[in-house]
Structure formats: C-alpha cells, structure tokens
Amino acid sequence: MPGIDRLSFYVPKYYLDMKTLASERGIDPGKFYIGIGQEAMSISPPDEDVVTMAANAALQCLEGEDNQTIRSLIFATESGIDQSKAAGIYVHSLLGLPSTCQVFEVKQACCSSTMALYAALDRVARRPEQKVLVIASDIARYGIGTAGEPTQGAGAVAMLVSAKPRLVDIMPQSGSFTEDVMDFWRPNYLDEALVDGKFSIRMYLKALTHAWNDFQNDGGAPFAELSRFCYHQPFTKMAHKAHRALRNLANDDQEFHNSILETGLRYNRRIGNTYTASLYINLCSLLEQEKDDLTHDKVGMFSYGSGCVGTYFHGAVRPGYHKHHFGDIHEAMLDDRIELTYDEYTSFYEHQLPIDGSAYSIDAYETGAFRLAGIQEHQRCYERSAACAAALKKLHGAA
Numbered sequence: 502m503p504g505i506d507r508l509s510f511y512v513p514k515y516y517l518d519m520k521t522l523a524s525e526r527g528i529d530p531g532k533f534y535i536g537i538g539q540e541a542m543s544i545s546p547p548d549e550d551v552v553t554m555a556a557n558a559a560l561q562c563l564e565g566e567d568n569q570t571i572r573s574l575i576f577a578t579e580s581g582i583d584q585s586k587a588a589g590i591y592v593h594s595l596l597g598l599p600s601t602c603q604v605f606e607v608k609q610a611c612c613s614s615t616m617a618l619y620a621a622l623d624r625v626a627r628r629p630e631q632k633v634l635v636i637a638s639d640i641a642r643y644g645i646g647t648a649g650e651p652t653q654g655a656g657a658v659a660m661l662v663s664a665k666p667r668l669v670d671i672m673p674q675s676g677s678f679t680e681d682v683m684d685f686w687r688p689n690y691l692d693e694a695l696v697d698g699k700f701s702i703r704m705y706l707k708a709l710t711h712a713w714n715d716f717q718n719d720g721g722a723p724f725a726e727l728s729r730f731c732y733h734q735p736f737t738k739m740a741h742k743a744h745r746a747l748r749n750l751a752n753d754d755q756e757f758h759n760s761i762l763e764t765g766l767r768y769n770r771r772i773g774n775t776y777t778a779s780l781y782i783n784l785c786s787l788l789e790q791e792k793d794d795l796t797h798d799k800v801g802m803f804s805y806g807s808g809c810v811g812t813y814f815h816g817a818v819r820p821g822y823h824k825h826h827f828g829d830i831h832e833a834m835l836d837d838r839i840e841l842t843y844d845e846y847t848s849f850y851e852h853q854l855p856i857d858g859s860a861y862s863i864d865a866y867e868t869g870a871f872r873l874a875g876i877q878e879h880q881r882c883y884e885r886s887a888a889c890a891a892a893l894k895k896l897h898g899a900a
C-alpha cells in the first residue's frame with residue numbers, strides 16, 4: 502500500500518514564548534497556555550521564507566536516498582512567493598535534485614498538503630519504482646494585536662511518498678466536504694490573513710462532521726478501529742475540540758484518555774500554526790514521541806483548509822517505523838531555538854522586502870542550511886550556508 506516513507510520537519514531558529522505576548526497584551530497567560538493550548542510560536546527571521554524552510558525540511562528527509570528515483574516534487578503552501586513560478590523550483594535547485602524531477606505547487610489553504618499527498622500516492626501507485634517528494638511550508642501571519650496573533654507560527658514538513666513506505670500506509674478510503682465560505686482568507690495585496698475566528702472554528706467542526714460521514718460511506722475504518730487521531734492544528738486546543746465532536750458523532754461512550762491525543766500535540770504546542778504542515782507535524786510528533794509501540798495501529802487524520810475543504814482519511818503504522826524517524830534531531834532542533842523578546846518579535850514581523858524590485862541585501866540571522874540573501878532585479882536570491890555544503894555532499898554522495 503503506498504504511503505509515507507520518510508517524514509521530517511524544520512522550524513526557524515527563533516520563537517516567542519506565549520507568556521511574553523500575554524504580558525505585552527495584558528492577558529492572563531493561561532488563556533494561551535491552556536485556553537488555546539500553545540506554549541510558543543516559531544517566528545521566521547527576515548532571511549527565511551517558505552523556500553528556505555522547505556529546503557531545510559527536505560534535506561533531512563532525503564538523506565541516504567537515491568535522488569534519481571524522485572520524479573516529482575509537489576509543493577503545498579498558502580504563503581506563495583510568486584504568482585507564476587512554483588516555490589518548489591527554488592527548492593529543487595537548492596537541493597540539487599535531478600532535472601528529470603517535475604515540480605509544481607498546489608493551493609487550498611491548510612488542506613493543500615493533503616491534496617499534494619494524494620497526488621503523490623496516485624503517482625507512486627502507477628509507477629511503484631518512483632518516489633515523490635511532498636513539501637508543505639508556511640508562515641502563519643495575522644495582524645499585530647488581533648485575536649489571531651497568538652495563533653501564528655512557521656515551519657515546513659517534507660514527506661517522501663513511496664509504494665512501499667517505511668512509516669505509514671495511507672489507505673484508499675477518504676471523505677471530503679467543500680463549501681464556499683469566508684472564514685479565513687488572504688487577498689493578494691495583504692501580507693496577513695483575514696479571519697472570522699469563531700466562525701472558522703465552527704466551519705472546521707462542520708467540515709469534520711461531513712468529511713467523517715463521507716469517509717464512513719466510502720468504507721473508511723469505523724471509529725472503534727482507530728486507535729490514534731491526528732488533526733490539523735491551528736492551535737492544539739482545536740484538536741481537543743475536534744476529537745470531542747468526532748466522539749459525539751461516533752457515539753463513543755468509552756472513557757477518554759488524554760494520551761490518545763497528547764503525544765501528537767507536543768511539537769505543535771511549541772511551534773504554533775504552520776498551516777499546510779500542521780497535520781503532518783502532528784503525525785510526526787505521534788510517531789516520534791509515543792512510547793507505546795504503534796505498529797499496525799490505525800491513525801485517523803483530518804485535514805482542514807479554510808475557505809473551505811475538509812478531508813478525512815486514515816493510515817496504518819508500518820512495522821519497524823521507529824527505526825526510520827528523526828525524533829532525536831527534531832527534539833534537538835526545538836530545544837536549540839532562540840527565545841525572542843517582544844521587541845525582537847515585532848522587528849522581525851515588521852521587516853518587509855522591497856516591492857519595487859530594487860537591489861536589497863538581508864542581514865544574516867541564525868538559519869539552517871539555506872537563507873534568503875536578498876533581492877536583485879525582482880528576483881529572490883538564495884544562499885547555502887557552510888553547514889549546507891557538508892549536508893549536500895552527504896545527500897549526493899549517498900546516491
């Protein structure tokens with residue numbers, strides 16, 4: 502059964518603790534820590550964008566792979582950097598992927614990573630000798646001082662999709678729901694999303710209900726067969742709200758144990774909303790943080806993208822999965838981040854690239870293997886760091 506062969510994520514080196522934001526806004530930190538379930542949010546410095554985060558996430562995922570087998574790179578984002586050119590082409594170049602690897606970008610808010618995953622599954626089902634690299638990368642940005650501000654974040658996830666996956670088989674049944682609503686959107690002329698927060702939560706839950714019913718009609722696993730649940734997490738409390746709704750829907754009267762969700766929320770609680778990457782960081786957290794053996798466990802997954810589309814599907818964890826994840830690397834990456842003061846956060850937030858294409862160079866901050874160096878004649882110029890040379894050598898040397 503085709504599925505996810507490798508899974509890795511990347512977050513910027515900087516974060517804002519929610520208590521810093523709470524104190525600045527005169528709000529009880531409990532509202533953020535408990536009320537929305539967030540401890541911190543990842544903040545990208547001026548020289549990181551969806552391309553650099555994506556390339557960093559993929560670097561880990563591709564280590565030891567024969568890149569010649571990767572015939573497609575599908576990039577999901579709602580923080581696009583160009584109306585025409587796919588952001589994935591820059592990633593393709595930064596990683597030195599073969600020219601025979603086709604690249605394209607998909608969009609439907611946070612749900613587009615799931616569309617990208619499904620496109621990849623179809624491709625490897627037809628051509629089992631090939632692999633597809635799916636990358637989801639986003640910077641969640643709301644206005645300063647708005648209700649959405651504490652639900653920001655930044656990060657990217659990379660998934661290698663294959664016909665014989667080492668981590669999770671993705672089952673063919675799925676359920677979907679689409680409705681034209683304005684719960685969250687970002688017009689081309691704005692850098693921040695517009696949102697009707699309470700309505701967006703209601704739409705998320707409505708989409709979950711309908712997508713679940715459609716999933717059941719499609720022969721998907723009944724609730725009692727699913728032992729773990731992953732959700733798109735704009736903030737981790739949303740997963741609890743969603744799971745409560747799903748249990749009601751399935752008339753589940755068993756006692757709820759927090760552990761069913763908890764290990765899957767750990768990373769997102771420290772990262773914040775990563776839009777397209779969020780659901781798959783939840784899956785990553787579950788596979789890497791859960792102490793119990795998950796082999797053959799069926800995992801229900803709900804993907805929600807405002808606007809809106811919801812999709813329910815499920816996967817089954819492969820035997821030996823724990824030998825193929827990057828838990829230690831991901832934990833160290835989260836532990837090694839630099840905490841921002843409020844003023845540093847606002848200065849990162851306020852940084853803007855020129856919109857007249859004039860030559861502009863960006864100060865160097867702490868980044869991973871790639872950074873955005875500046876703009877020249879309306880073109881983004883990316884740079885590889887010294888650490889990158891060694892990583893790329895490892896990548897291509899292994900092929």
Ligand code: HMG
Pocket residue numbers: 529530531532533535536537579610611612648649650651652685696697698699701702705733734735736739774776805806807
């Ligand atoms: P708000 O109005 O600031 O918060 O907006 P609130 O007053 O509703 O409080 C939040 C929770 O904190 C409540 O709990 C309070 O009781 C609790 P709930 O009733 O929800 O269980 N609370 C406290 N708890 C402990 N100690 C305290 C305390 N005070 C209050 N002292 C909102 C919150 C999430 C609406 C806002 O941040 C927002 O608009 N965020 C952006 C929109 C969003 O994330 N929507 C989620 C669904 S849509 C989605 O997921 C798609 C998306 O990812 C985009 C895409 O698809 O591309 C956003």
